[in-house]
Amino acid sequence: MTVATASNTAPVRFDAVVPAIFSALVKVHDSVNQYGLDKTIHHLVQLRASQINGCGFCVKMHTREARDDGETSDRLDRLIVWAHVSDFSEAEKAALAWTEALTLLDPKTDYARLRGRLRAVFSDKEIGALTATIAMINLWNRIQISAH
Numbered sequence: 001m002t003v004a005t006a007s008n009t010a011p012v013r014f015d016a017v018v019p020a021i022f023s024a025l026v027k028v029h030d031s032v033n034q035y036g037l038d039k040t041i042h043h044l045v046q047l048r049a050s051q052i053n054g055c056g057f058c059v060k061m062h063t064r065e066a067r068d069d070g071e072t073s074d075r076l077d078r079l080i081v082w083a084h085v086s087d088f089s090e091a092e093k094a095a096l097a098w099t100e101a102l103t104l105l106d107p108k109t110d111y112a113r114l115r116g117r118l119r120a121v122f123s124d125k126e127i128g129a130l131t132a133t134i135a136m137i138n139l140w141n142r143i144q145i146s147a148h
Contacts, residue, residue: 011147028136035129039069041092045099045130046137048079052103053141062137091121095130102134 015022043066050058063076075087082088082096094117101109118127 037129055141
């Protein structure tokens with residue numbers, strides 16, 4: 001039986017031990033940003049996925065970034081109940097529904113219906129950038145949570 005010690009239970013410094021992977025992941029964001037996804041939607045989906053995943057570090061960071069870019073505290077306070085309030089546009093709601101579907105991965109999810117909702121307000125390029133944004137925040141949440 002292995003006994004846990006402070007040295008073998010410390011978080012792994014992902015950026016230090018696999019710097020090439022870390023650097024490549026950071027570069028993905030530069031590529032995604034070239035497709036012009038609305039900055040407000042970008043912040044909302046990153047924050048919502050982080051809430052679902054329970055990543056305190058990412059929730060704090062993405063809340064601060066959203067506020068720095070002009071998002072209101074009222075909307076951020078109600079993000080968790082976005083589907084039940086009138087604070088969010090149809091584009092934001094479609095993006096948040098897609099975020100929840102790709103974060104929770106319920107086998108009963110009707111992805112075709114969600115894609116139809118997305119296509120009513122986004123181009124396929126925007127949907128691609130949105131999907132990549134959601135995938136990346138889920139990855140970053142998992143990396144950060146591994147350090148809890």
